[in-house]
Every structure is written in C-alpha cells, then in structure tokens.
Amino acid sequence: xxxxxxxxxxxxxxxxxxxxxxxxxxxxxxxxxxxxxxxxxxxxxxxxxxxxxxxxxxxxxxxxxxxxxxxxxxxxxxxxxxxxxxxxxxxxxxxxxxxxxxxxxxxxxxxxxxxxxxxxxxxxxxxxxxxxxxxxxxxxxxxxxxxxxxxxxxxxxxxxxxxxxxxxxxxxxxxxxxxxxxxxxxxxxxxxxxxxxxxxxxxxxxxxxxxxxxxxxxxxxxxxxxxxxxxxxxxxxxxxxxxxxxxxxxxxxxxxxxxxxxxxxxxxxxxxxxxxxxxxxxxxxxxxxxxxxxxxxxxxxxxxxxxxxxxxxxxxxxxxxxxxxxxxxxxxxxxxxxxxxxxxxxxxxxxxxxxxxxxxxxxxxxxxxxxxxxxxxxxxxxxxxxxxxxxxxxxxxxxxxxxxxxxxxxxxxxxxxxxxxxxxxxxxxxxxxxxxxxxxxxxxxxxxxxxxxxxxxxxxxxxxxxxxxxxxxxxxxxxxxxxxxxxxxxxxxxxxxxxxxx
Numbered sequence: 001x002x003x004x005x006x007x008x009x010x011x012x013x014x015x016x017x018x019x020x021x022x023x024x025x026x027x028x029x030x031x032x033x034x035x036x037x038x039x040x041x042x043x044x045x046x047x048x049x050x051x052x053x054x055x056x057x058x059x060x061x062x063x064x065x066x067x068x069x070x071x072x073x074x075x076x077x078x079x080x081x082x083x084x085x086x087x088x089x090x091x092x093x094x095x096x097x098x099x100x101x102x103x104x105x106x107x108x109x110x111x112x113x114x115x116x117x118x119x120x121x122x123x124x125x126x127x128x129x130x131x132x133x134x135x136x137x138x139x140x141x142x143x144x145x146x147x148x149x150x151x152x153x154x155x156x157x158x159x160x161x162x163x164x165x166x167x168x169x170x171x172x173x174x175x176x177x178x179x180x181x182x183x184x185x186x187x188x189x190x191x192x193x194x195x196x197x198x199x200x201x202x203x204x205x206x207x208x209x210x211x212x213x214x215x216x217x218x219x220x221x222x223x224x225x226x227x228x229x230x231x232x233x234x235x236x237x238x239x240x241x242x243x244x245x246x247x248x249x250x251x252x253x254x255x256x257x258x259x260x261x262x263x264x265x266x267x268x269x270x271x272x273x274x275x276x277x278x279x280x281x282x283x284x285x286x287x288x289x290x291x292x293x294x295x296x297x298x299x300x301x302x303x304x305x306x307x308x309x310x311x312x313x314x315x316x317x318x319x320x321x322x323x324x325x326x327x328x329x330x331x332x333x334x335x336x337x338x339x340x341x342x343x344x345x346x347x348x349x350x351x352x353x354x355x356x357x358x359x360x361x362x363x364x365x366x367x368x369x370x371x372x373x374x375x376x377x378x379x380x381x382x383x384x385x386x387x388x389x390x391x392x393x394x395x396x397x398x399x400x401x402x403x404x405x406x407x408x409x410x411x412x413x414x415x416x417x418x419x420x421x422x423x424x425x426x427x428x429x430x431x432x433x434x435x436x437x438x439x440x441x442x443x444x445x446x447x448x449x450x451x452x453x454x455x456x457x458x459x460x461x462x463x464x465x466x467x468x469x470x471x472x473x474x475x476x477x478x479x480x481x482x483x484x485x486x487x488x489x490x491x492x493x494x495x496x497x498x499x500x501x502x
Contacts, residue, residue, distance in 0.1 A: 025243050028166035029235055029252040030259075035169035036231035036327070037260055038320035039267075040176035040312050041124070046224040047268050048292045052284030053213065053450065054221025057198055057277055060269040061207030062225035067261025069440075070229055073400060073433025074257045076407040078250035079426045081236050083417050085245040089236035090399050091334060095494025097410035101483065102402055103494040105475030107335065109395040112471060114328035115362060117230075118154075119369035120388030121321035123380030125150045128314045136307065143380050147370050150318055154325050155363040159349070159356055165322055172315045177263070179305065179312060183293070184270035186300030193296070194276035201269050213281055220447040226440045227451075228264055230393055232256050233400065234327045271296055325362055332358035338492045383455045387464070390444070390451060394468050397441045404434030 024032070050059040080093045090110050095103020126146040133139040133146075157165050191197065200206055207225075210216030235253040239245035242252075272280040274296030283291045298306045333355035336345025349356040373384045410416050411426040420426075448464070449456040482490035 024166050024238055024241050026248045026252055026255075028170070029238050029242055029248055030255055031166050031170040031173055032238060032323050032326070033232055033235050033252065033256040034260060035173050035319045036234055036323035037229060037256075038316045039173070039260070039263060040180060040309070040316040041128075041320060042228045043180065043264065043267055043271075044290050044293050044313060045124075046228050047271065048284040048289035049451070050221040050224035050268075050284075051213075051272060051280050051292060052286075052289060054216055054224060055207050055209065055218050056211035056213040056216060056221075056281050057201045057272045058203075058206035058209060058211050059221055059225070060201040060265050060272065061204040062222045063228070063261060063265040063268055064202065064204050065207055065222065066225040066229065067258065067265065069433065069436035070226075070232065070257050070261070071254070072429045073404060073436060074232075074253050075425050076404055076430025076433055077233060077236075078253050079420065079422075079430075080403075080407055080410060081239065081249045081253065082246050082420065085236075085239040085249070089233065089239075089331075090403055091331065092494040093236070094399075094403055094406045097416075098402075098406035099409075100490060100493040101476055101479040102406070104479040105472050106399045106402055107331065107494070108475045109399050109468075109471050111328065111331035111335065113392040113395040114324055114331060115365055116369065116388045117392045118321055118324045118328055118362065119366040119373075120385040120392075121317060121324055122147050122150050122154075122366060122370060123373065123384040123388075125314060125317045125321055127381040127385075128310075128317055132310045132314055136310065144370070144374050147380065150321065151363060151367055151370065153318075154322050155359065157322060158325055158329060158354070158359045158363075160354060165326055169319045169323060172312070172319045176312045176316045179297075179308060180263075180267050180293075182301055183274075183297045183305070184267055187270040187274040187296055190300055192273040192276075194279065196273070198269070198273045198277065201272055202265070213285075217447060217450060219443040220450050223440070223443045223447050223451060225264075226443070227389070227393055229257070229260060230389075230396060231324065231327070232260065233396075234323070237327050237330045274300065325359070325366070328362045329355045329359040332361055338495050340489065340492055382453065383458060383460075386452055386455045387458065387460050390448060390461075391464050391467060394441065394444055394464065395471065397437050397444065398468065398472065401434050401437040401441070404430040404437065 047059060050062060051057065055062055077093075080097050084093055084096050091103055091107025093103075094106040123143075126143040129146040129150075130141065130143045133141065157168060187193070188197070207221065208218055210218060232253070235249050235256060239249045242248045271293055275283060275292060280292065283289065283295065288294075294306050294309060297309050332341070332345045333348075334346075335341040336343055336347070336358060338346070345355075345358045345361060347357050348354065369384075370380075373380055378384055407426055407430040411418070411421040415421075444451075445465070448461075452461050455461055479490065479493065482493075
C-alpha cells in the first residue's frame with residue numbers, strides 16, 4: 001500500500017503516519033456505518049416525531065423516499081471511492097475530484113460535524129442511562145457521571161485499531177436489530193393491531209400528506225426520515241484500514257444505504273400497524289412518544305422485551321457515539337497528516353497503528369463541550385443533542401451536495417478515469433442525488449423550529465445557519481488565500497491518498 005502526497009509521487013508511507021491496513025473487512029465496515037445510524041435509538045427518537053407531528057402513518061413511505069434518493073447519491077459517491085482511498089473521505093474526494101478550494105470547506109465542515117456530534121450523542125447516552133438505571137435499578141446519579149464513563153470508555157476502545165471498535169459495535173448492533181425484527185414479525189404474524197396491517201403506509205404517496213395529523217407538517221416527516229441516515233457516508237473514512245478498499249468501500253456503502261432503508265421502512269411500518277391509525281398518532285404526539293415502539297414490543301413479545309429495549313437504547317446510542325468518535329478522529333488525522341493542522345494529529349500509534357493523538361484530541365474536545373453543557377445547566381438531550389444534530393445534518397447535507405457535483409466534474413468535465421465513467425453511475429445518479437440533498441436542506445431550513453422544539457428559543461439555535469455559512473465561506477476564503485499567498489499549504493489540501501487510481 002502506498003501514499004500519494006502533494007507532489008503526486010508515490011512512496012511507501014512512514015510507519016508513524018500509516019493506519020493499520022487490513023484491520024477491518026466488509027462486515028466490519030458495514031457494522032461501523034449501521035452502528036453510526038443507531039437503528040434502535042434512531043427509530044425510537046425519530047419515528048415518533050414523524051408520526052406525531054409530520055406525515056402520520058405515512059412515515060414508512062417517507063423512509064422509502066429517502067432510501068431511493070440516498071441510493072442515487074451513493075451510486076455516484078462510490079464511483080469516486082473506487083479511485084480515491086483516504087481517511088479524509090469527503091475532504092479528499094472533493095479536493096481530488098473537483099477543487100481544493102471546495103475540498104477544504106468539505107473537510108472542515110465534516111470534521112466539525114463529527115467532533116460536535118460525539119458530544120451530542122454522549123448527552124443522549126447519559127440521559128438514556130440515567131432514566132434506565134433509575135427506573136430499573138433504583139440508582140439515581142447525575143447525567144454527568146454517565147457521560148464521563150461513556151467518554152472514557154469510547155476513548156479506551158478507540159485507542160486500539162479499528163477492529164476492536166467494530167467488534168463492540170457488531171455485538172450491540174446484532175442485539176438491537178434482532179429485538180426490533182422480533183417485534184416487527186410479532187406484529188405481522190398477529191395480523192397487526194386494531195386496524196390490521198396498514199398497507200397504505202408503504203405507499204410513498206402517503207408520505208406526501210399529513211394523513212389527518214392535526215397541525216402536521218409533511219416536510220418534518222420527510223426530514224426525520226433523511227435525518228435517520230446521518231453518517232452512512234463514513235464507509236469511505238475506513239478505506240485505508242479495510243482489506244480491499246476499492247471493492248469493500250463501494251459495496252459496504254450500498255449495502256448500508258439500502259439495508260438501513262429497507263430496515264427502517266419495515267420497522268416503522270410494523271410499528272404503526274401494531275398500534276393502529278389513531279393510536280399511533282396519539283402515542284407519538286403524547287407525553288410518552290417512546291411508547292410507539294415500547295407498546296407493540298410489550299404486546300407482542302412481553303414485558304421482558306421492553307426491559308431489554310431500554311437497555312439496548314443505552315447500548316445503541318453508545319456505539320453510535322463510538323462510531324462518530326472514530327470518524328472525527330480520522331478527519332483530524334487526515335488534516336494533521338496533510339500538514340494543515342498540528343502535525344502530531346497525523347501520527348499513528350507505533351503498536352496499534354491507530355490515529356491515537358487525533359483520538360485523544362477528540363476526547364478532550366468532546367469533554368470540553370459536555371463540561372460547558374453542565375456548567376450552563378443545559379439539557380444534554382433537549383438542548384445539546386437536538387441542536388448538535390440539526391447543525392450536523394445541515395453541514396453534512398451541504399457537503400454531500402458538493403460531493404455529488406464533484407463526481408460529475410471528475411468524470412465528465414475533467415474527464416478523469418473515463419474507463420469507469422457512465423451516464424448512469426457518474427452523471428444521472430449524482431445529479432439526482434445532489435438535487436435530493438438540496439431538497440432536504442430546504443426541508444431542514446423550513447422545519448428547523450419544529451425539529452428543535454424547546455431548544456428553538458436558544459441563542460445557539462438562532463446561530464446555526466450563520467455557523468454553517470461561516471464554515472463554508474470562511475474555508476473557501478482561506479483556500480483562496482492559500483492558493484495566492486501560501487501555495488505550499490494549498491498544495492497539501494486533500495493531498496494524501498492511498499492507492500489512487502484504478
């Protein structure tokens with residue numbers, strides 16, 4: 001395996017800057033990405049919002065629409081992944097495929113997104129843990145204790161090579177998927193709830209109306225569907241550490257996108273079928289929205305399953321935070337290795353070949369954010385997690401739209417790698433995917449207040465659009481300045497790739 005640097009020359013990478021190659025296979029990469037999506041936490045947190053305040057029983061159709069749009073995006077995305085392998089993913093893809101001027105903001109926005117998301121997810125973990133420990137064991141501790149334990153555990157697991165984190169993710173993922181599927185098949189085999197099996201929920205057209213939800217907003221329902229996929233593109237981040245990146249990363253991406261889509265559609269459909277038309281909306285918009293999943297789980301499996309469900313919510317959100325931590329660390333590592341940030345960030349562990357300095361840096365950053373949350377007495381879920389999720393989604397959607405254009409530019413404007421270019425894979429699919437991303441950005445901006453809930457009154461919420469624009473414009477301005485006055489720095493943007501070229 002070789003590194004191509006800013007000069008374009010290939011050289012054997014130094015051991016101090018090289019991640020462990022072959023540490024993870026296809027299954028491991030898929031586990032990392034699906035674990036990132038946190039199926040059990042994602043369904044429990046997002047589905048009630050879609051059903052109770054969005055498109056009602058049309059929510060499953062919304063997941064179908066999201067699956068189609070994201071599949072189109074992924075087809076173009078993996079076309080670049082077959083030629084460019086790097087821990088920087090979007091950062092390197094856009095810098096090499098289109099322009100360093102746009103590659104820098106793609107990297108900065110992605111890196112900031114993942115760095116903040118870990119703190120938000122640990123806030124979610126701490127609240128789930130606090131509630132579960134109190135309800136089931138009678139232990140009532142401050143959320144900060146659970147956050148500290150989660151942060152320290154994630155740091156220890158990430159210090160080793162990626163295979164260790166993948167094994168932990170895989171175990172929890174299997175358990176949560178198995179429980180959700182058991183609930184779903186229990187509903188099907190019982191013929192559904194009071195209204196039977198709701199076949200109309202699977203019609204994508206149903207997702208485009210409120211289906212009788214008082215004050216419902218269709219855009220919010222669709223937004224919750226797309227929101228549930230955040231992080232699927234992280235497959236490319238693990239390219240350098242996978243056994244056969246040119247084959248595994250494209251395949252893992254498509255498996256993750258389509259697999260998550262089919263799974264979410266199936267679970268959401270059986271959940272609303274198990275509760276019935278009226279009950280689904282009433283529960284989802286009521287004081288206990290998690291009962292949208294808890295009720296059919298208890299009804300068709302038993303009370304033991306609800307207890308297990310609550311513990312898996314803690315575990316599932318934890319492995320999501322673990323996956324996000326590893327993504328953030330690899331973006332920091334990529335910037336450090338390219339010489340655009342503290343150079344030690346690009347150093348790999350001499351024994352484990354992991355981005356250990358970048359990982360520790362990310363741990364410190366997440367810890368500072370959580371500390372600020374505690375000092376300001378902000379709610380770690382309703383404020384920290386929700387606002388970070390909104391900011392992260394806007395940033396990633398913007399980067400995904402830029403990446404779609406980069407695919408078209410790489411293959412059809414610059415006419416690179418013409419032997420694998422295709423009107424379908426590298427032109428039409430990324431065009432549809434890019435337009436889909438812009439549509440979801442519109443949905444996000446139109447429904448931000450509804451998605452934020454009580455947190456919409458905070459100063460941070462009001463600053464979110466300005467933060468996104470500031471990161472984008474500021475990074476572009478920096479790249480343009482470097483191109484004119486610091487060509488040495490400009491040349492380093494997205495410069496390090498592994499085995500570039502087919």
